[in-house]
Amino acid sequence: MFSFSILHQDPRSRARSGVFETPHGILETPELAIVGTNAAFRGLNPDNIPSTPIRYAIANTFHLLVNGNVDKIEATGGIHEFMNYRRVLATDSGGFQVFSLGFGKTHSVNKLGGGNGTAIFPGTGRAESNDDNPVNITEEGATFTYDGKPITLTPELSIDLQHRIGADIIFAFDECTSSLNTKEYTAQSLERTHRWLDRCIAAHEAHRNRQALFPVVQGGVYRDLRERSAAFMAAKDVPGYGIGGSLGKTKEDMHAILEWTLPLLPDNRPRHLLGIGNVRDVFEGVERGIDLFDCVIPTREARHRVLYTVGGRKQVRIGRATDEIIDSRPGSPTAKAGVTWRQLALWFQAHDPRAHEYATLHNIFFFTEMMKEIRTAIAHGTFAELKKRYLTVY
RNA sequence: CCAGGGAUGGCGGAGUGGUCAAUCGCAACAGACUGUAAAUCUGUCGCCUCACGGCUACGAAGGUUCGAAUCCUUCUCCCUGGA
Numbered sequence: 001m002f003s004f005s006i007l008h009q010d011p012r013s014r015a016r017s018g019v020f021e022t023p024h025g026i027l028e029t030p031e032l033a034i035v036g037t038n039a040a041f042r043g044l045n046p047d048n049i050p051s052t053p054i055r056y057a058i059a060n061t062f063h064l065l066v067n068g069n070v071d072k073i074e075a076t077g078g079i080h081e082f083m084n085y086r087r088v089l090a091t092d093s094g095g096f097q098v099f100s101l102g103f104g105k106t107h108s109v110n111k112l113g114g115g116n117g118t119a120i121f122p123g124t125g126r127a128e129s130n131d132d133n134p135v136n137i138t139e140e141g142a143t144f145t146y147d148g149k150p151i152t153l154t155p156e157l158s159i160d161l162q163h164r165i166g167a168d169i170i171f172a173f174d175e176c177t178s179s180l181n182t183k184e185y186t187a188q189s190l191e192r193t194h195r196w197l198d199r200c201i202a203a204h205e206a207h208r209n210r211q212a213l214f215p216v217v218q219g220g221v222y223r224d225l226r227e228r229s230a231a232f233m234a235a236k237d238v239p240g241y242g243i244g245g246s247l248g249k250t251k252e253d254m255h256a257i258l259e260w261t262l263p264l265l266p267d268n269r270p271r272h273l274l275g276i277g278n279v280r281d282v283f284e285g286v287e288r289g290i291d292l293f294d295c296v297i298p299t300r301e302a303r304h305r306v307l308y309t310v311g312g313r314k315q316v317r318i319g320r321a322t323d324e325i326i327d328s329r330p331g332s333p334t335a336k337a338g339v340t341w342r343q344l345a346l347w348f349q350a351h352d353p354r355a356h357e358y359a360t361l362h363n364i365f366f367f368t369e370m371m372k373e374i375r376t377a378i379a380h381g382t383f384a385e386l387k388k389r390y391l392t393v394y
Numbered sequence: 395c396c397a398g399g400g401a402u403g404g405c406g407g408a409g410u411g412g413u414c415a416a417u418c419g420c421a422a423c424a425g426a427c428u429g430u431a432a433a434u435c436u437g438u439c440g441c442c443u444c445a446c447g448g449c450u451a452c453g454a455a456g457g458u459u460c461g462a463a464u465c466c467u468u469c470u471c472c473c474u475g476g477a
Contacts, residue, residue, distance in 0.1 A: 035429080037430050060430080093429090095429075105431070216429085247428090274429035275428055276429085277428055295428050296427085296432085297427075300432065301426095304427070304432085315424090317423075317424095318422075319423070355433085
């Protein structure tokens with residue numbers, strides 16, 4: 001169970017394609033997980049999930065917990081059954097929420113960039129201390145205030161919840177740091193995340209044949225911390241790895257982080273770059289040896305009327321709409337249903353749920369096709385050409 | 395025909411003598427979004443100008459006033475009751 005085989009290695013980069021065996025079938029890599037935080041893909045009618053080309057999905061332990069879904073999932077016989085999705089599925093540990101509902105919230109930072117500017121919630125700007133963090137992080141775990149009530153997530157609880165949820169791949173409970181944190185804080189956090197990892201591994205021992213536990217490399221933008229973290233995790237007997245945390249303020253930062261850490265991880269294990277990416281980042285990640293990704297972009301931007309096409313990102317606007325089918329390639333959901341740019345724009349205008357449905361189906365199709373092309377290109381030794389082709393418009 | 399009510403920028407709908415080119419919502423337009431606090435958020439949104447500023451505007455025409463989307467008169471149209 002959970003064996004990973006590399007099928008093709010790109011001769012000109014660290015890109016590789018492979019297969020990861022799981023209880024819900026083989027996961028061909030590289031692949032991008034579609035995010036279904038609360039055991040549902042936002043915008044999609046659950047009835048459509050089986051006919052979707054999704055081969056990898058990720059849900060979220062924290063959100064499933066606070067929404068009262070863990071018990072329901074357990075009662076249904078697991079998350080695959082619960083969400084009517086029978087392929088490979090992961091759950092995030094809730095570690096990202098330690099950041100996104102805590103420091104990230106008060107300082108309007110995301111895991112990329114330097115805070116503010118792109119964040120939608122007004123923040124207080126730069127802060128060096130962690131004192132005003134609404135999430136209280138201690139050695140034991142992290143305490144959130146949710147609906148006025150405290151909720152404490154510990155490594156043991158996160159793992160137990162993830163057992164009950166039943167995804168194929170689960171992530172260790174970690175703290176995701178941001179670029180606003182100091183190196184001192186990042187180092188402390190990193191050490192704590194390492195101690196948490198040992199607790200996660202211990203809590204998971206009895207389930208290791210049923211679910212794959214991936215530790216998450218942290219260390220922010222600091223080379224020595226990243227290397228320390230990667231080395232610490234590489235020494236663990238685990239079926240795969242996550243790369244998480246602050247990936248810096250620029251693309252170069254993210255590339256450097258990958259170049260520092262990936263060579264330190266066992267080559268014969270899949271590496272999942274958490275929360276990334278857009279088209280460009282997927283190519284840059286694959287080129288540096290990333291096998292798995294997950295990102296809200298395909299689904300979120302679809303709801304925000306951005307569609308991904310072979311010609312680049314395009315916003316759905318009635319003023320630019322044509323009577324062309326959105327994507328006429330084989331397997332395209334908009335081709336199958338005959339959805340034109342104009343039709344989709346009219347649905348958005350009327351707040352018709354089909355707008356979200358087809359925009360989301362389309363973006364999922366686009367990213368799924370792109371990942372397929374990446375795998376094929378790696379097999380044929382043409383990854384560099386494919387990357388170049390995509391990056392002229394992305 | 396009588397009695398009421400109403401006509402505001404693409405639409406809905408505030409405003410009821412000056413601080414009104416006119417709150418707000420929708421639509422439109424230009425964007426943002428990277429382990430989902432996100433069907434969200436930011437900006438523009440009468441015309442001319444980079445801007446200062448100018449011009450035309452609140453059904454129509456007159457009038458009162460230093461000043462009117464706001465008050466008065468007449469007209470046009472719409473809605474609700476009653477004949």
